[in-house]
Amino acid sequence: MADPDVSVDHAPSPLQWREGDMPYSSQFGDHFYCQTDGRLECGYVFLDGNGLPERWGAGGMFRIGELGFGTGLNFCETWRQWRLWRAAHPDRAGHLHMTSFELFPMAAAEIDRALSRWPEIDRERQALAAHWPDRREGRITLSLSDDVTLTVVCGRAEQDVPAWEHQADAWFLDGFAPSKNPDMWSLSLMQAVFDHTADGGSFATYAAAGFVRRNLQAAGFAVNRRPGFAGKREMLFGRKGVT
Template sequence: MTNSEETSREADNALQWREGDMPYSSLFGDHFYCQTDGRLECGHVFLAGNGLPERWQREGVFRIGELGFGTALNFCETWRQWQHLAASDSQLHFTSFELYPMQAEEIDRALSHWPELDRERQALVTLWPKTPAGIIDLAITDRVRLTVVCGQALANLVSYTEMFDAWFLDGFAPSRNPDMWSPELMQAVYDHTSDGGTFATYAAAGFVRRNLHAAGFNVERRPGFAGKREMLCGIRPASAA
């Protein structure tokens, strides 16, 4: 891709702000989070769908992987709940794969909608690099670490060495961004999931379910958020002894 093509592509992804502080991607033709309440959707889909915070009651490092960092809403809400509900001797490492990382001021504006996240939002924005690119690795607290891997999710995940206990699959809608739900990427997610590890996603499209099942996950349909009929969650079966 030439420099001019890359510049044009980035311009196409320029944020639009709708209804005040609702971020919208012109490239993918989709909002960054649920218009009803993205924070509550995070709790319903990603936290409850992965059996959290119950699984945080063990010592050691709990590793969450995410496809689509976006506004950092999922991270901030996860961190907020972790502080109150996780075992005191546990640690959280949250790793997200993001093609178009936002600027600090954009994250700040997008999350300002939720006063519940003021503390987390302000801390993240303070630490966020002026030019987000490459691998962003932040020691948020002595117990919480955030890594954002910028660039193409498939290429970066295939070469990644870490395994994850839970996945938040939160790319733009499958109909608008099918590459984020491809068989190859879902296989890479499975390959980077620990035995007994889980995933959850708001998406319920048939091809997404089939791709996750073909990768090796046991897939389950559950009621979606805010009247959405279905969401998907699942588990990587433990390997045979």
């Protein structure tokens, strides 16, 4: 892990490229997204696992919290789905605000390269890369349309999630694999996620390790399991305040 006294903007990049444009973290020894199809995995695990887009029908501000911004793939696919849902429901008002916690934020060119394999999110990818700042430290907030806001908190989630001033309606738990990066799945961090979840709010994750499930349950979530994406045995999802 990077020295906590060194700004994230100047930390050494752990990013490598494999199989052309497949980003890989040498820091954690893991790919940034599912090698089968990261965009489809986002839809299956994070959107469907949190009951989205159906829950957007309530209107108002909908907040998503995310552990691990990575390439921005989850954000871009969620924004695409939000845009399609709003077009199909022009009478429904609402605002999507996604806040992601990321230790090693990529550069704009790296985000652009990593997401270029999916033409379905070209519009979102280009907008994100165009607005992404050169200095990536502290807190980045981007108003990408009149109804979509992205905030990326650059630093250690273990410190930044407990200090977050909001509660999420849904969480995307997308840190590197628990075996590679156990700190992102610790009981203390899962407790902070629970504490910053609205009543009736939800989480979803591709992870199904026993200690992750136990930590989520110990934090207070009602945890469920279902088959994972692309043949993976299981994934986890659940709610706060639902038994």
